[in-house]
Amino acid sequence: MSATSESLGLEPAIPLSQQGPAPARVVAGFGFWLFLLSDIILFAVLFASYAVLSSAIAGGPAGVELFDKRHVFLETLCLLTSSVTCGFGTLAVARTDARALYLWMLATFALGAAFLWMEVSEFAGMVSLGAGPSHSAFLSSFFALVGTHGLHVTLGLVWLVLMLLQVATLGFQPMVARRFFCFGLFWHALDIVWIGVFSIVYLGAH
Amino acid sequence: MESVSPAQGHSPGVATRSDPHHGRSYLIGLAFALVLTAASFWASSTPLVYTRSVPILIAVLAVAQMGVHVAFFLHVSSAPDQANNFFALAFGVFITALVVFGTMFIMANLNHNMVSMDQLMRMQR
Numbered sequence: 001m002s003a004t005s006e007s008l009g010l011e012p013a014i015p016l017s018q019q020g021p022a023p024a025r026v027v028a029g030f031g032f033w034l035f036l037l038s039d040i041i042l043f044a045v046l047f048a049s050y051a052v053l054s055s056a057i058a059g060g061p062a063g064v065e066l067f068d069k070r071h072v073f074l075e076t077l078c079l080l081t082s083s084v085t086c087g088f089g090t091l092a093v094a095r096t097d098a099r100a101l102y103l104w105m106l107a108t109f110a111l112g113a114a115f116l117w118m119e120v121s122e123f124a125g126m127v128s129l130g131a132g133p134s135h136s137a138f139l140s141s142f143f144a145l146v147g148t149h150g151l152h153v154t155l156g157l158v159w160l161v162l163m164l165l166q167v168a169t170l171g172f173q174p175m176v177a178r179r180f181f182c183f184g185l186f187w188h189a190l191d192i193v194w195i196g197v198f199s200i201v202y203l204g205a206h
Numbered sequence: 207m208e209s210v211s212p213a214q215g216h217s218p219g220v221a222t223r224s225d226p227h228h229g230r231s232y233l234i235g236l237a238f239a240l241v242l243t244a245a246s247f248w249a250s251s252t253p254l255v256y257t258r259s260v261p262i263l264i265a266v267l268a269v270a271q272m273g274v275h276v277a278f279f280l281h282v283s284s285a286p287d288q289a290n291n292f293f294a295l296a297f298g299v300f301i302t303a304l305v306v307f308g309t310m311f312i313m314a315n316l317n318h319n320m321v322s323m324d325q326l327m328r329m330q331r
Binding site for chain 2 (some may be wrong): 073
């Protein structure tokens with residue numbers, strides 16, 4: 001009982017040499033995937049500098065005195081839930097269901113904005129305590145890493161609004177659907193980076 | 207919907223043929239992610255785990271959660287029609303590990319070889 005690739009439905013009916021180029025959606029998805037991986041390498045560099053500098057507190061406050069774990073847990077929940085609502089939103093794009101799309105994507109936007117608001121209020125609180133990015137190498141690398149993630153979330157929210165405007169004006173064209181799938185990938189990738197942030201920066205604070 | 211043959215690839219973030227209702231996969235992913243996140247936060251503040259092993263536990267939970275997100279949210283797998291996505295991901299993970307652990311190793315080594323600050327002060331006198 002050999003499970004041939006044909007019985008699994010994997011054998012292409014047309015020879016590979018005669019299939020022509022892959023459809024735009026596969027090409028666009030793969031290209032955006034490569035961009036995301038390069039973006040993750042950018043974060044890897046920021047994580048590396050944070051790992052090296054995290055104990056250089058220059059006599060100032062250390063992470064364990066500054067961070068509030070309950071606050072971070074709420075931020076994590078917001079971003080995680082927004083990742084799931086974004087997933088349901090992209091499913092609504094595939095069904096061309098505008099009502100469901102607006103509903104899920106407004107939830108995504110609200111949760112993303114709540115995350116951002118919590119992050120900005122945390123930053124403002126730290127700066128008002130005198131623990132701004134110029135205080136120590138630890139705080140410089142902290143603000144660079146977490147700030148870059150926050151900047152990505154901000155750009156994601158702007159992109160989401162632009163996508164909703166495109167659906168409202170252009171409708172569910174293949175081009176718009178492709179962009180929506182790319183937005184979904186971007187949003188899920190940001191959530192993956194956040195796992196690294198809360199594990200290394202907030203839970204690993206010493 | 208156009209049919210895509212495996213040789214032409216499969217874009218990440220799109221459900222595979224074996225899981226056409228991937229609404230369910232988002233819910234499964236959410237459940238796993240919630241459990242792993244809660245476990246991480248619990249591990250960071252519990253007296254039940256030997257203190258020096260806590261960072262390793264948190265690292266393991268974080269890697270597991272990243273895997274859950276990649277499988278259930280991004281829908282990237284090692285299926286034959288995902289070879290391009292999978293190898294790109296593997297390369298990204300490789301470079302990330304190289305940058306992070308390479309930097310930590312080299313900087314720790316330089317730090318170890320450096321003249322300590324009080325020795326430096328004595329030399330300047």
